[in-house]
Amino acid sequence: MGRVTQRRTIVRVTVGAGDDGSEVDVKRSPDSLAAEEPLEIRIGPGGGARPPLTVTMRTPGDDLDLAIGFLLTEGIIRHSGDVQTAQLCAGDQEPNTYNVVDVVLSPGVPAPVVDPSRNFFTTSSCGVCGKASIDAVRTRSHFDVAADPVTVAPAVLASLPDALRHRQRAFATTGGLHAAGLFTAAGELVCLREDVGRHNAVDKVIGWAVRQNRLPLAGHVLMVSGRASFELCQKAWMAGIPVLAAVSAPSTLAVDLAEEAGLTLVGFLRGPTFNIYAGAQRVDGTVPAAEALPVALPGQGSRP
Known part of the structure; x- marks a missing residue:
């Protein structure tokens, strides 16, 4: 099996090294790259x-x-x-x-x-x-995600990006890997995997859960670096994960599928702000009690 990271010699260029900003500093040095x-x-x-x-x-x-x-x-x-x-x-x-x-x-x-x-x-x-x-690819899941009653505190969701990043060892070395982390509703990290592909990182997490006989992953949150695409929503649905959160934007098809599946979809999760695009009833305090029905609801709000 190959290595997760590989060392290569690169040419590092720094512009504006002189007092007048006209000099260019060139050095050859080793750098760590994400293996593919x-x-x-x-x-x-x-x-x-x-x-x-x-x-x-x-x-x-x-x-x-x-x-x-x-x-x-x-x-x-x-x-x-x-x-x-x-x-x-x-x-x-x-x-x-x-x-x-x-x-x-x-x-x-x-x-x-x-x-x-x-x-x-x-x-x-x-x-x-x-x-x-x-x-x-609209594969039907064997798990009823819409019926999952789990709720998550906004503060827990806001803490997940840092919790994910702090445990990305290969990303810290290369800056070139995506990550997927499986968390409990209380914010406890259960499993983290890294890969050059977002979907691969998610498959690695779900594959770990399959081999551990943990499916369905009811009551869990899947946190991903990058955007929330259609296939990531499908993968979460297939594993019985009720909440998918991403640091970047979802696509329209991702939102459509999340609504169809009864999945809670959170995007632009960066620091204290985030958007809920589907399933807002699972995020504490965001839906009035009278409206907190076990169905997926489109989120409100503008892009942070």
């Missing part, structure tokens, strides 16, 4: 070779969590019992890179049928760019 390598996921029944399902660009580390989380959020498996074995393999390359995860499904679990119109190839920046249509 392909991971192939192979899946099928036991016996014989299993065909590849997808290739995703990711930061090496927690690869089994990534593979299992991806399979769960794509609706291919429902729980840990659907997987007989999952192991990291060397693959066909020389030298061995261990960039292949081989998943053997339990007896009776149907292997996925790869539809040529549904391209599973993903990049580190987008989890669903290759899908033929939005309808093809």
